[in-house]
Amino acid sequence: MRRPGLKDDVAYSFFDPDISVLKDMIALIAPDHVGLFREMYGGILKMVFRLMDRDRSVVHTLLQFYDPELRCFVFPDYVLGPMMEDYADILGIQIRDQVPFYATKEEPDIGGISRAFYLSPEVVKGNLKEKGKLPGFHLSFLEAKAKEQSELGNWEAACALIAASIYGIILFPNQKNFVDINAIRLFLLFKWFVGYLPSKGAFVLLGQNITWATKLMGLRAKDIDWTHSSGVGQDFICSCRGFPNVPLIGVQGCINYNPTLLKRQMGFAMELPPYKSEVQESVYFPVEGNQARVKQVSEAWRSIQRKGKVSWGRANNRSFPPFDDWLSKRVGLTCLPFPMVDPWYPLIEETPSTVSMDEFLEMKRERDRLLTEKTELEMSVARVQRVNQELKVKMEDQDKRHALEAKRFEMDTAYYGKISQALASSNREHDITKERLARASKVIEDEKRRQILVRDQRDDQVRVLIAEWEAKLKIIAERDHYRAERDHYFRQMKIHQKEVGRLQQENTELRFAAEFARMEDEIGPSVGPSSS
Template sequence: MATVPELKRKTCTYSFHREPLTSLIEFSNLVTGGNQKVFVDQYGDLLTLLKMVVDPVPLQTLLQFYDPELRCFTFQDYQLAPTLEEYSILMNVPIRYQVPFLDVPKEVDFRIVAKALYLSIKEVGDNWKSSGDVVGLPLKFLVRMAKEEAKKGNWEAFNAQLAILIYGVVLFPSMPNFVDFAVVTIFIGGNPVPTLLADTYYAIHSRHGKGGAIRCCLPLLLRWFLSLLPTSGPFVDTQNTHKWTQRIMSLTSYDIKWQAYRLNVRSVIMSCGEFHNVPLIGTKGCINYNPVLSLRQLGFVMNGRPIDAEIVESVYFEKRSDPARLEQVGKAWKTIGVKGGAVLGKKFAVAMPDYIDWVRNRVVTLLLPYDRMESLQEQPPLILSENVPAEHYKQALMENRRHTR
C-alpha cells in the first residue's frame, strides 16, 4: 500500500497490566442458568468483561491518537471518544441521574458494607485492613467467603461477592490482592459508569506523552474501541498481513460503525451545572470530557464545526486532593443537562462537510502518529435513501461525491 510522507507526532509505549483472574473466572463458570440472568440483571455484564482477552496491540495503537486538549482520539477525518451512554450500554448498567461517586466516607460503616456484601459485621470488622494509605478488604478473604457461599448454594450472597471481586480486580484496579474502600463505596452506590469513564480518561490523560502503565478498566476500553471498527471486509481480512497501525490508518470516517446499538440512545448527558461539558471524578483524579464531539457515535448528525472555545471551556485535570473541586463537581451533578432528539436532531450518523474539514484542519496542527495508508475498503459505502431523512440523504450524497473526485 502506498504511503504519503508527512510530519508525524511522537509515539509512546504504554503497558497494560492485569491481575491474575483464574479464581474469578472459575467462580464465573458457576454462574449458570437462571442465576446468570439474576446476576446480569443486578450487576450488569461484568462476566463478559471478566472473560475478555485484552489484546494490547489495538490499545497501544488507539492511545497514539489521543487528543489531550479535546479529550478524544483524533484520526485523519474523524474523532472518537468514549461516552457515558456507550459505557452504560456496553456494561448493561444504567446511569443514574444523580451525583455519582465523589469520595469515600470519612468513617466506615461496617453495617452498610456487611449488608451489601452478605457478610456479618464481625467478618467485615475482623478483616478490614490497611494497605498503604487506603483501607479495605483483602482479596483472599473475599475469595474464601465466595467459595463458602458457592458450596452452600447461597447464590445471592455469592453473586454479590463475585461482583465486588470483579469491581476490585477488573473495573477499578488499584493495588494487587486488595479491594479498597473506594471500590466498595462505588459498588454500594450502584452507579459505576461515571467513575469508570473518569478513570479511563484520567489514566490516558495522565500518561499521555510519557508512556507507562495505563490503569483503568482495560476490557471496557477495548470493547468500546472494537465496537466502532469494521467486523468484516478488508479490515478484517488483512489482520494477518498488515500491522494494526496500517489497518487503522487505512480507515476513514466512512468505515467506522457509527450506528449499530447506539441508535437506541435517545438522550445524552451534555453538561452538568455551570460546566459546558461533563465533569468527572474518578478514583484517582478529576477530569472532564466533551460529549459534543461524540454525537455522531451516538447516531446524531454532526452538523457544523465545533467551536473550540466552547468545547474546551472549564477543562481541567487534577488529582483528588482539592476538596473545593470535589464540592464544585458534586454541586454541578445536581443539575444534569440532558438533551434529546428534539434538540440534537434526527438520528442519522453523518458528519457535515464543515465538521470533517474542521477535523482535517486540526490534524494539520496535531499531526498523525503514523503514515497515511490507502483505503482498504471501497469508498464511499452505499447510502440507502429509504433509510435516511431526505435532507440528510441529499447532503450525504453531496459529501460522497466531494470525496470521490
C-alpha cells in the same frame, strides 16, 4: 521520539491482573442464577477475560491517536471517544441520576458495606484493610466469603461479593497515576473500540501481517459502525451542573470528556465546529489533596443535562463541511501518529454531468431523504440484528441449560439407581439383622429365666444361711450368758473363799484366845512366901 510530520510515539504500561481467582469465583454461580446476577449487576461477567498480545496491539495503536486537549481519539476524518452511554451499553447497566462513588478520606460506612455484602458489621470491620491510602478488602477474603455464601444458597450475597471483586480487579483497580493517560483501562477500552470497527468488507479481509497502524489509517468515517450501540438516537448526557461537559471521578483522580465532539456515536450529525467552552479542560486533578473539588464534581451529578432529537434532530450520524474543515485543521495542527494510507474502500469517480439548479436541489433533497431512510433502515437492521443476536444467545443459553439438565438427569438417574441398589442391599441386611435380633431376644429371655431361677435359689440359700446364723448367734449368746454366769459364780466363790479364810482366821484367833484364857484360869494366881 520526534518524527517529522507525525505525532510523537508514546509508550504505555498496561495493567495485567491475574483473573484466575475471578474465574473460580464466577464458576460458583449456578446456571440457574446467572440471570439473577445479570439482573443485579448487568453484563460485567463478560469483562473477565485476558487480552492477547494482538488485542494489546490494538489498544496501544489506538492510544497513539489520543488528543489530550480534546479528550478523544482523532483519526483522519472522524473522532471517537468513550462515553458513559458506551460503557453502560457494554456492561448492560443503566446510568442513574445520582451521586457516583468517589474516593474519600472519611471513615468507611461499615453499616452500608455490611448491607451491600450481606455480611455482619463485625466481619466487615474485622477484614477491612487499607491499601493505596484507601480502605478495601483482600480478594482472598471476598473469594472465601463468596464460596461460603454459595454453599449456603445465599445467592444475592454471593453475587454481591463476586461483582465487587470484578469491579475492584478488572473495571476500576486502584493504580498509581490513574488520571494519567498511561493508566487507561484496557478491558473496557478494548471492548469499546472494537465495537466501532467494521465487521465485514475489505477491512476484515486484511492479512495478519498488516499492522494495526496501517489498518486504522486506512479507515474513514464511512467505514465506522456508528449504529452498533443500543443507545443510538436517544438522549445522552452532555453536561453536569456547573460544568460545560461531563466530569468523571476515578479512584485516583478526576477528568472530563466532551460529548459535543462525540454526538456521531449517538447517531447525530456533526454539523458545526465545537465552541471552545464545550471542549475546554474543566476537570483534571488527582484525588489526593483535592477532596473539596472531588466533592464538587460528585455533587454536579445530582443535576445531569441530556440532549438528543430535540436539540439535534433525527439521527443520521453524518458530518458536514464546517465540522470536517475544523477537524482537518485540527489534524494538521496536532498531526497524526502514522503516515496516511489510502482508504480500504476506494472512492468511485463520478462522471461529470450538468444539471439545472432546480434539478440539483431536487436531487439533493431526494438524496437527503434516501440517506435518512438508509440511516433509519440501517438502524432498524442493526436493532434487528441485535435482537437476533440476543435471541441466538438466549437459545444457546437454553441449549446449554437443556444439555446441563439432561446431564443432571442422567446423573440423578444413575444416582437413584445406586440408591435403589443400596436400599435393596439394606433391606437384605435388615432382614438378616431382624433374624439375628429375634435369636438374640430368645437367648435374652432364656437368660432372664435362668437368672430368675438362680436368683430364687440364691434367695433360698440366703434364707437358710440366715437361719443357721441366727441359730449360731443364739448359741453364741447362750454361751456368752453361761460364761458370764460362770465368771460371776467364780468371782462369788473367790469372795466366799476369802470370807471363809477370814472367818477361819478369826475362829483360830478366838480359839487361841479361849485356850489362853483357859490356861490362865487353870494356873490361877501364883503362891509365894509371906512377908510377915
